[in-house]
Amino acid sequence: MTAGKVRVLLLEQIHPDAVEILVSSGFEVESIDRALDENELIERIAGVTLIGIRSKTHITARVLEAATDLVAIGAFCIGTNQIDLAAASAHGVTVFNAPFSNTRSVVELAIAEIISMTRRLTEKNALMHDGVWDKSAEGAHEVRGRTLGIVGYGNIGTQLSVLAESLGMKVLFFDTADKLALGNAQRCLTLKDLLAEADVVTLHVDGRPANANFFGEDDFAAMRPGSLFLNLSRGFVVDYVALRSHIERGHIAGAAVDVFPVEPKGRGDEFRSELRGLANVILTPHIGGSTEEAQQDIGRFVAGKFRDFVLSGSTSMSVNVPGLALPRAQGTLRLIHLHRNVPGVLARVNGLLAESGVNVEAQMLGTSGELGYVVTDSASGTTQAIVDQIRAMPETIRLRVIF
Incomplete structure (x- = not known):
């Protein structure tokens, strides 16, 4: 295989640095700023050697069947649950991702949202824009001294643990795997133990199918009255109907959600959710890793993996090979x-x-x-x-x- 024969299709606004790296390697690059559905992908994938996606494009078995020239897939994000890894392996397609590049961006968003909800800044901001001056300390708290419960103690969970502790929070965590506690963080043996003590619960679990509906009615009911909830991991792991019910009843004091079971394909498309319109609820359009710094780092990292794989066969840090x-x-x-x-x-x-x-x-x-x-x-x-x-x-x- 020579560089001149390599065609690359990049979807969902991959950072320009990735394009520069691939073009400078002699590859032919086409960029599309949105996700493609299965049928659109099947129409476009003929002759494509490498494809780069983010979270909204799904590489299914049908797509891989049509992708006769494809040798590698790059997930320009952390997760790979949008890719049929078994089918990719069966077709000899190597998969890469960026497991560390946006960790800091997700953690900073979580910290910002914890502080915003604890101080009820969303409500104060809305009132000010409506011309209402409501200077009051009612319902506003410091995060110092409060207990943060981290569910999923991987790359994001551990870094969040360190930063939260530096703000004076007590940190508990729960993970199904044995993980070394950083700083003064304490491991909980069960999720129920964590929920009983945490003032703030934040999910950072992966996208494996077994995590579908991981957090539901019984878990929300087990949370402390007046506690806060965050999900910056995967949309399908949470029962949002149950979350809405607990917020409306006042049991959960606030929530911050960045991921949803069904998300619009493109910028400007209508967003629908049962969580819209709730007080002290922060909704963001899957932007946990969407900082310029993170996207640049991800673009460079995965594009470098593509280049090295094509030119030398390197599979370092591949997901499936x-x-x-x-x-x-x-x-x-x-x-x-x-x-x-x-x-x-x-x-x-x-x-x-x-x-x-x-x-x-x-x-x-x-x-x-x-x-x-x-x-x-x-x-x-x-x-x-x-x-x-x-x-x-x-x-x-x-x-x-x-x-």
Whole structure:
């Protein structure tokens, strides 16, 4: 594969720095500022080598079936639940994301919203715009001394933990995996234990299907009267009808929500939610990671992964393929072999090379679950016939040749 033959489709307003990196690598780039639905993607994906998306575009099995030239998908965000990873792996398509790039932006939004709700700034702001001067301390509090309950103690949850503690908050967290507590944060053994103590509950769970409807009526009922709720993770993990009921009854004093089960595809489209119109409720259009700094960093990070994957076969930090990065000696031909992880594949590949007198200069194998990924460099002797033989092996999912 040569750089001149690489077509890239970027959707949902990917940062210009990503375009610059890809174009400077010799790739042909098309950018679209909105999400595409399944049928639109199927119409456009023919001939596309790399596709970059954010959270609203879904790469389904049908899309992947039509994407005969696609070798990699880049999620220019944290989550990859909008991609059918099993289907991507089956079609030999490598998936990358940006697991760390927007962490700080999400954390800062959470901190801002916690302070805003605790001081009831949304209500004060609305009154001022209506011409009403309501100088009162009623219902307004400091965050210092209050207890923050973090549900999901990953990259975002841990950094939020540190910043919240620096503001004088007591931090509790709950996670299904064993996690090291940072600072003075305390782990709760159950979600119920956390809800019983927290003045503010914030969700930072991932988008795995098992988390659908993770937080519902029973969980809201278990929260302390007058507590606050935040969801900056995934829209489908929360029962928002139950949240509205608890806010209307005064049991929950406020909420901040950045993600929704159904979100408009494009800027300016109508937004519908049962949470509209509620007092002390902050609604934002999935902008947790939407700062210029985060989007620039994400653009550079994923575009760099695309470039390195195409030009050298590097899969470092891939979501679905074993992560390998083998330095390449000048003048070598590189074979990139993605295959089913069964015994003997590497031996058969090397046997075919040896039978044709090909000397292996460097080689690296990685396996993960059902997939194996091997990078092989040779100085000379690798012919089209050898490539065809390896490609014809029943275990082969995809074979790429980099000159």
